[in-house]
Amino acid sequence: MRNEPMAYLSEMGIDQYQLIHPQRLSGYQAVSITLPSDCKLLLVSAVLPQGDQAEFLDRVLKSMQLTLAQVRHIYPHQLPQLEQPVEWVWFAGCASTELPSKVLNTPLLSDIDGNNAERKALWQQICSYS
Structure with missing residues (x-):
């Protein structure tokens, strides 16, 4: 799920930039x-989940x-580059677009974890596709 080259640069303290x-x-x-064929959910967020956010994401996925x-992360500005649809697209903390997928719209993962109202809203969105 991690963008390995960017993660390595970050760990080395090297600034990185992407054109918007x-x-x-x-x-x-x-x-x-x-996306790989086994990808079932695409997380679109300006923040790459790490640490507690990745653990929260794992609990939701279960x-x-x-x-x-089965999850891949992209930044919001990368969405137009996506070639094929995926079963689920989760927009976390960014504007969503119309897609032929099951779409979740939430605040950032860090704003959902520990917030019962936001967790309930996320759960209701997930259940609406059952």
Whole structure:
């Protein structure tokens, strides 16, 4: 689920930047994002879940009969690069778009964990697809 090169740079204390609007560069061709066939849920968030957030995500996934191995994370600006649909798309802390998937809309994971009202709202969204 981690973006390994970015994680390594972060661990080494090296600043990293991503273009928010790469299409504005003359001649730039955005790289398409192809998800592995076992990916069942795409987490779209400006924050990569780590530590407590990853543990919370794992608990939610278990209730959905999914595992962390079946989840991929992308940043919101990468969504237009997505090539194929996925069963679930979870927008956490960012605006959602219309997709041919089961869509969850929530605040950031850190804002849901420990907040009973937000956890209930998430659970109701998940159950609405049953």
